[in-house]
Each structure stands twice: as structure tokens, then as C-alpha cells.
Amino acid sequence: MKTSGIEFINRGTVTSPRGFVAGATHAGIKKDPVSLDLGILSSEASCATAGMFTQTRIISAPVRLDRQRLQEGRATAIVTNSGCSNSYTGEQGMADAIEMAALAAEGIGIDAEEVLVASTGVTGQLLPMELIKSGISQVILDSDGGHDLARAIMTTDTVPKEAAVFVKAGDIEFTIGGVAKGSGMIHPNMATMFCFLTTDAAVELGFLKSALQKAMSLSLHMITIDGDTSPSDTVVLMANGLAGNEVIIAGNRQAEIFQEALNEICIFFAKALARDGEGATRLIEVTVNGGLNDREAGLAARSVVSSTLVKTAVYGGDPNWDRIIMALSNSGAEIDESKIDLTIGDVPMLKNSKPLTFSEARVIAALKQDVVPIAINFNLGTGSATAWGCDMSEAYVTINSEYMT
């Protein structure tokens, strides 16, 4: 048996780590009569908690509240709903978010200050507080409740997104789990990307924050669906310490494997979100090597997955390498026009920027796979990055033009 390693847990979810419970109900916030639309995630013990939130100018009431509550870096529970994002709702919205947290705290039996709030759905409408109140009273928390929570936060997502990894490192064992949602990187009407992560590892707060930032820079910050962000984007990582390990701090021997496991689950969610983009038919994975540095490689990789012309070409199975070159050229990253290598799928297209003879049929076949890998080498330095996105189909336009009507 290996003494160290990371493995995916079959049917793992946000309640896979010890001491986390969750539950969800149909409160009636969403219009359809059956969908889960209200959920609670809670820990047996108060958690060191790191949060990252939307960077837009207008932010939702729940995000404002969570930012305040995470100043000390501690939380015990999250109450979340879909169907109404409680953004663009002014002071009443803030009062409602505070009340929603208080109601959940009362039900769980903890301090209201320990509860975070996350709401997604239509913008500019107040939360239906009566439904929220009766809904919260109906939620039953248990250790298998992560699956329901994953469904309760869905809006235009076509599939729930949940995962967990089990980590064995020498004599300690811990688990990281999570649920996520997001389909348009924004759907302003049904806004939002959420990613709630939990772990039973004991982790020092400073390292927890930096580990989350690092993992996000490699995962959810490297995806794009349509270039927009929402007022409610929320990522939370809660560590309750119930694994009983020596506290992980930067530089100690568990820190590296914790980071590695966190990266892995976050990249899983990044790919799941990109793959579930509105109207998407396939996942595009762009890897840039040989950049001046990682930051520049990241700019370049993100520029390719963001280009509507690349996205439509992949959708059409069109081996149009010059659209990729133009996206690289527009990225702001340093490139040498005579040194670029480009491979689509397993077919080399350019070597030192010179077009190679290739089988068009093989490239078209590569473009029609479920995952389309595009590999670029700038041959300038050691910077590397990977970004994910999805193709763009007529259905993207149809979904977004017929949204309300």
C-alpha cells in the first residue's frame, strides 16, 4: 500500500470530509415546482475559512456580508439558495442576507456570525423571505447531504458538480470535498459561480488562504465561458481540523500534498464548469509552454479560450490555426513571431511558426473529440499555464437570446 497519494473518492462530495453535514429542500424560490433551491452546509466544529469573491464593481448582499464575516477567517456553516441572487437589492437585500444567516444559525444552534450566505438567481429582486424561512426550517442535515446541496445551487447548469479527494501522507489522512455551480461564467439573470470546498485537515489560516489563491490561479481563474463575471461569484474553503493532524502550515511536510490535492479538486471543478458552458458541445484545453513566465503563459492561454473565433472554429471542426495565432498575438504576452509551435489534438500544425503538412481529416477528427487539446510552445522561456473553455454553438446564442421570453 502506498504511504502517500491522492485519490478521487467515488461519489465524493462536500460532505465527504469528517464532520461536515448538509441538506437541501425545495423552498419554492425557483419557479418550477420540484427543484431543490435552498441548502445548508455545516461543520461540527468551527472552521478556519478562506474566501474569494467576485471582483466586479456591484456586488451582491451575500458577498458583502461574507467578506465582513471572513475578516477573522472563521465560519461554521453556509446557507445558500438558487432562484434569486439578492444582488442589486440595496439595504433591504443586506438585511435579508443577515436574517437568512440568522435563521440558519438558529436551526443549527450556532452563533449567527459563524454563518456565510450565498445566493444565485435573478438579479434586482428581493429574496422571498417567507419561503426562505419556511425552507430553512425544513432542511435536514446529514453526512450524505452534499449530493442534495450540489443540486440546490444549480441554475442553468445541466449537471451537478461535486467531488472529493482522499489524501494519505505518511501517518496522516485527510479529505477535501466540494460542490460547485456555474454554466455561463455569468448568466446575469441567473448569475454566479459558486465553489464550496471543505476539508477535515487542520490547516493554519494564512496557509489556507494562500493555498486557495494558488489553487484558484490554476483552476477557476483559468476558465472562461463568455468573459463575464457576476456580482455573486463565491469560493469558500472551510477546514475543521477533525482529521486530528498536526496543523498544516506553509513549508511543513504536509503543505505540499495539501496544495497538490486542492489544486486537483479545483481543476476538476474548473473543467466541469467549462464543459457545462451554455450551449457547449466540447471542452477546449489550451496549454502554453515556453512563455517568458507563468503569468504571460496564462495570459496567452486565456486569450485563446476566450476568443469567440477560436470557440466557433472548434465548434465547426474548422482547422483554422490562424485564429489561434491571432488570439496569442492579441493576448499581451511576449511572443516571437518566428518561434511558435502549435499542436491541435495530436496533430502538429506549426513548427517554428512554419505551417506543417498535416492531414486535414485528422485535425477535424481531433476538433470533434469531447476534449480538444491545443498545445502551444513559445520557445522563449520556462513559463507554462493551462486554461479551459468551451466551444460556442448556435445554441449559446439561442439560450441567451430567448432567456426571458
Added chain:
Amino acid sequence: MKTSGIEFINRGTVTSPRGFVAGATHAGIKKDPVSLDLGILSSEASCATAGMFTQTRIISAPVRLDRQRLQEGRATAIVTNSGCSNSYTGEQGMADAIEMAALAAEGIGIDAEEVLVASTGVTGQLLPMELIKSGISQVILDSDGGHDLARAIMTTDTVPKEAAVFVKAGDIEFTIGGVAKGSGMIHPNMATMFCFLTTDAAVELGFLKSALQKAMSLSLHMITIDGDTSPSDTVVLMANGLAGNEVIIAGNRQAEIFQEALNEICIFFAKALARDGEGATRLIEVTVNGGLNDREAGLAARSVVSSTLVKTAVYGGDPNWDRIIMALSNSGAEIDESKIDLTIGDVPMLKNSKPLTFSEARVIAALKQDVVPIAINFNLGTGSATAWGCDMSEAYVTINSEYMT
């Protein structure tokens, strides 16, 4: 009769100003058997000339050549083709651009250094120099040739774009004319935005450059179709002085009306290009007032016309004001969440950020007009800006996914 004013000239074009001639031919660069694809614009007298070019990292050979040749700010002619952009073509591409200019210079009987080059079309392929050579020898220049030139630079454009304005200011009279092309803000395969402007006014070079920059900042820099730019984008303004006016310099009494006329024709082209976006069914005109300053208002206006979610909502006739708010929120411009006014067409939607009661039918009707005005007031300062874009239809995806195949 008015002694001062600007009027559009019926069927005006780039050869409307005195002393400019043009012509075009089918050289065979484009695959179809009849389209004009090679043209020359020339002036009887050497011109003070300002140029503005693409900001991408990889630039075409003609743009590199033009930048060199405009260091002294003088030119007499432009030779241009569609069907091949001569970009991503290395040293041979540069040699071909130089030869193309020399061939045109020889035909006209001027110094080769006085000839600029502009090529648009497929990327990564060398110019067919035999066809270019025989084509140039066939071009006949005359003072009505601007109409043919407008056609010779078209790629995916559905209509030629040409205009001229006649200016009377006290005792002097002059004309500004132009042709433009561009349909996707990029179509990397058929790249490029061109705008060739001419005037018979005598204009001092420094003022000519600043006037062009100012006009562009209000016009072609304020449009977006799909957010991309090409390696060949070229704007040139040539002033041959044949109107015989006292040279216009910054601050003198004709400078203001010259700027005004130049702005007007450039805004005409900006709207024409935006309206002809790939798959577009209507023009979106976004005006932002009350910004902290003009630059911030411009950021905000451009963010709205760039949002695929706004573009698809307009296409679908969907009165989805929160997509507009999100685009403003993501623009980087300072906004006060409680002070935004928003009007779509003639229907007020938000006042001090509060949703107003509105007739859904009236908004939907406004969204289905050929031009959809969206007016925003931030109520923060005196900054204002207008940006133009087009809606996004399923046809945009279809055009761009089926491009090569």
C-alpha cells in the same frame, strides 16, 4: 446661404476631394472570378499623411512598411488588395510589400517611398506576385474611382462603405472623403479593418495626426463586433492641400471645423462597420453620460456593446436590463450602485437604479428597431461617450464555424 457648415455629399467617396484619383481591377487574388480585389488611390500632389495601425503583437508586412514610410508623415498613394493579407509571411512578405509599392509607383510615375501598402485577406500565405503585377498594370485611375476602390477592399463586408463631407468655413471650402472596410472586427482569415481618408485641405502634419487620433477615439475605437483585432488594421488620412486654404494648424479658426467634419465622417464609418458585423441584424448605440470623465464613460459604453449577453439579448428582443448593469459593473469604470439611470429606445427602465414600471411591449419594439439606442447616466460627473456594436445572432456562429469548410 450659410457661410459655415458641414454637409454630406451624395455618393461621396475617397476621390471626392480635389486631386485624388483611384481605380481597381479583378487581379484574381480572390477566388471568385469577378470581384474587384486590387486598387490604387493616388493624389496629384504629395500629401501630409497621418497613419494609425493595429496594436497586436504580430503585424502584417504592409503595416510594418507603412509605419516606416510614415515616419516623415508624407505619402502620395496607397496600393491595396483583398484576398491575401500578407501577414505572418516573414521576410518574403516584406519583400513582396516593397515590390507591390514599387510596381504601383512605377505605374503612377512617383517615388516608391511615397506609396503605402494595405493588404487584407487570408493569413499565412504569400501574395501571388504575378497576379499583383499584372493587376497593377491594368488599374486605370480617375476621379470617380473611389467607388471601385471601396469594393476592391471588401472581404466579408456585405456592402461597400464610402462617404464624403463638404465643409464651408468662412471663405474656405474643403472636402473630406473616405472608404472603409471591416465586418468582423477581425476575421483572422480575411482579416482587417481599413479606413482610407483623404482631404484637399492644407493641414499641418502635427495637427493632422492629433485630429486623426481624436476622431478615432470617438469613432473606430468605440466600436466592437467580436472583441478581436487583426494584424493589418490600417487607418490613413492624406491631406494634399489643393483646396488652397491657409494651412490649418492647432488652434486656428479652421481647426475646429476640420476636427468636427473629420469626427463626423469617422463616426459614419464606425456605425457602418458595426452595422455590417457578421450575422448582425441591428446596430446598438450605447451612450454613457454622467461618468467621472470621458475615459471612464468610454470604458463603460464599450463594455456594454462588447458583452455577448447584451448582444444576444438585443438579438432576442429581450428587455433584460440587468445584463447591461452587469456589463457596466465589469467595465472598470467608477459607478454608484444607487445612481444609475437607464433608457432603452425611448423607454426609461431605471431611475436612480430603481426599476421603473414599463411597457414590456414598448421595450421589445425598441429592441427590434434597426438602431437600438441604450442611454445610461451615472450621475457622477460630466464624462460622456458613445460606443457602437451589433447584436449577435446564430448566424454569427454559423458564419464563423463554417468559414473554411
